[in-house]
Amino acid sequence: MNVRSFSKRVRSIQVSAIKQMPIKAADVPGAISLGQGIPSVKTPGYIRRKIAELLERDEKLGMYSLQPGVPALREAIAAEISARVGRPVSWKEEVFISAGAMEALFTAMVSIIEEEDEVILFDPCYASHIEQVLFAGGTPVFVHLEEGEGWNLPIEKLKTSISPKTKAIVVCNPANPTGTVFSKDELGAIAELVQNHGLYLIADETYDFLVYDDVNFTSLSEFKNIKEQVILCNSFSKRFAMTGFRVGYMYAPSAVIEQALKVHDAAVIAAPTISQYAALAALTETPGEDSVNIHQLLLKRRDLLCSRLESLSSRFSFVKPQGAYYVMVRYHDSDRSAIEYADDLLYSAKVITIPGSAFGPAGEHHIRMSFGGSEDDIHKAFDQIERWSPHE
Template identity: 40%
Template sequence: MRTENINFSYIKQIEILASKIPGVISLAQAIPSLDTPEIIKKKVIEIISQGKASRYSLSPGLPFLREVIEEKLAGKKMYYDFEKEIIITAGATEALMASLLAILDKGDEAIVFSPSYASYPEMIKVASGKPVLVNLQEENNWQIDLKELEEKISSKTKVILFCNPNNPTGTLFKKDELLKIGGLALKHNLFIISDEAYKEFIYNDEKYFSLAEVNELRKLVIRIFTFSKAYAMTGWRIGFLHSDEEVVKEIIKVHDTLITCAPVVSQYAALFGLELAQREIKEFKKIYRERKELICWQLDQLKDFFSYREPEAAYFIFAKLKNRDNSWQFCLDLLEKAKVALVPGIAFGPNGEGYARINFSASEENIIEAFKRIKTYFNYYEKNS
C-alpha cells in the first residue's frame, strides 16, 4: 500500500490514548479552549435557517468571501485577484495537501525544518515527494540556518515549506531572514509554501511580514491561512490559500478532486469572522499572552526538570526535558501516571527529540491543575523509580 511509509501523527496518537483515560487534562493538541465568537455563530444560524448553506459553492469558494479576502490582503500589501488567485479550503491541512499534490512529482524533494509541524513530512510523502530536513537549534533561538538550508538544496528540490510563526517552537522568523529564503527560491527556482496559521498571535513588538508581500516572488509563493486558531474554529475546517494565477489554476484541479468545495456553512462563518470578529481576535491574543506567562511561571518552579525559551508567537512552549532522552516514553509515562497529555518533541522531527510541546490555548483552570499533577509526578514517581 502507498501508506506503508506514512507515519500516523504522534499528536493524534497521544490524543487517542488520552481519550481512553478518564480525567485526563490535555495540553497536547492545538485545540483552543475558547469558543468561536458568538457573533459568528449567531450569523451562521441565520444563514442555515435561510437555506443558504445547503448547497455546494463554486469550487474556489463563495465569490463574496474571496472578494473580502482580496480586500483584506490588499490592506497588508498582498495583491491577489479573488476570481483567479484565491481558493477557500477545508482548513490549512487541505490547502497544504492540495498544494503539494499539485507541485510535486515523484521523487521531488521538499525542504522542511526540524522541529516544525508534525504533518509536513507525511504530507510530502503522500504527494510522492521526499522530505529533506534542515535543523533548527535552540542555541540559535530556533532561527533558520541559511547556510545549511542552501546546502540542502539539490537538483531535485522543488519547494521550501515552513510555518511562520513556527509550531512547535513559537519562533517568529524575521523579515531579513525570510527575504534571504526568498532570494534562494529565486536563485534555484523553488516554490515556497508559507503556512501562517498563528500569525495573529505575536507577543513582542515585531511587525509580521510575509513573503507574499514581495511582488518578485508571487509566482513562487503559496501562502496559506486557517481560521482554526485565530478565530477558535478548529471544528469548522476552513481556511484559504492564494498564489499567482498560474499556480492556482493547477492547485484548483487537486482541490476540486479532493473535496469539490469547502463546507459552505464554514465559508459563511469565515466571512462573518473577517467582517465582524476582529475585536474578539484581539481579546484572544490578550488571553493567550496571560496563559503563556502562567505556564512560564509554572515551568520556572520546575527548573530541575525543564528548561525553555519563552515563545515570541503562536500558543506553544517547547520545553527541554532534563535527563530525558526519549520524549515519547516520557509523555506516555506522564499520561499514564499523572493523567496529563503533552506532545513529545520527536513528533516534530528528529531535532525535536528531548523536548515536549506544551499548549497554552488550554483553559487557565486546566493549566493550573495540569501543573499540579506534573509536580506530583516529578516529586513522587521520580523519587520512587
C-alpha cells in the same frame, strides 16, 4: 479473503502524534490537555449568531458552493491580503477556499511534488508537513533550527541543503511547534534562495495574528521578487476559534491555483458552505461585546505556562515563544525517548503533551506543550507534573 496490499503512499505515512495522544488520552479519565492546539474559547458570538440567522432564511446554505469557494469570501480574503502586500490580488484567479489550512497545504504538496523531489523542512517542523511531503512522493530534507536562544534559522545550512532535486521550501511562520517568529531579514534570505534556485515556497501562516512582545510579523507574500513562487496557506481555525468549521484558503499564482483546484475537486469538491459563511462573518461582521480578545488571553496563558516551567528549571528548559501558542520543552529528568516520556506523563501524571520527535529529528528529547487551554487547566497540569517522577 485475499486482499491486495495498501498503496506505497499510504504505507509511507502515519497519523501524527498530535492526533494519537488525544486518542490515547480518551482511555485516561481526568487527563488534562497541554497537547493538541485547540483554543479553549468558544467561536465568537457574532459569528454564531450570523450563522443561526442564515440557517433560518437561506435555503442554499446546505448546498454546495462554487468549487473555488463563495465569491464574497474570496473577495474579502483578497482585500485583506492586498492591504498587507500592497498590490492588487485577484479573488477570482489567486484565491480558493479549502477545508482548513490542512487541505490547502495538502493540495499544494500534491500539486507540485513528484517522486524523488526533495522538500526542505525546518526541524522541528509541524508534524503533518512531513506526512504531506511523503504522501506526495517527496523526500523531506531537514534543516535543524538552532535551539540556543530562539530556534534560529542557520542560513548557511539552508544554502547547503539545496540540491538539484529540491522542489520547495516549507516555512511555518509563526512556527508550530517552536513559537519562533522569523525576522524579515531571515525571510528575505529565504526568499533570495527561492528566487535564485527557482523553487516553490509553501508558507503556512496559520498563526500570523498571534505574535507577542512587540515582535513584528512579516508575511512571505510581501516579497515581490518571489510573487510567482509563493503558495500561501492560512486558516480561520485559530484566529477565530473555528477549528471545527474546517475552513481555510490558499493564495497563490493563478497557474498554481488552476492545478490545485483539480486536487481540491477530486478530494472535497468544495469547502463546507456553512463554514464559508461563518468565515465571511468573521471577516466582515462587527464583533459583539461578548467577544474575547484571544491575543491577550493567550499572552497571559503563555506567561503563566512559562512561569510554571521556570519553577521546574532543574527538570525542563525551553525558549519562550514569540508567536503561536506552543512551547517546545526539553526535558532533563529522563533519558527515555520523547514518545516514552510523553506516554509516561499521560498514564502516570494524567497530562497530555505531544512527543517532540513527531516534529522531526531535532524534536527528540522534547515535548510540546500548548497554552491554548484555560489557566485553571495549566495550573492543574503543572501541579500534577510537580508530583510526578518519570519511570526509567
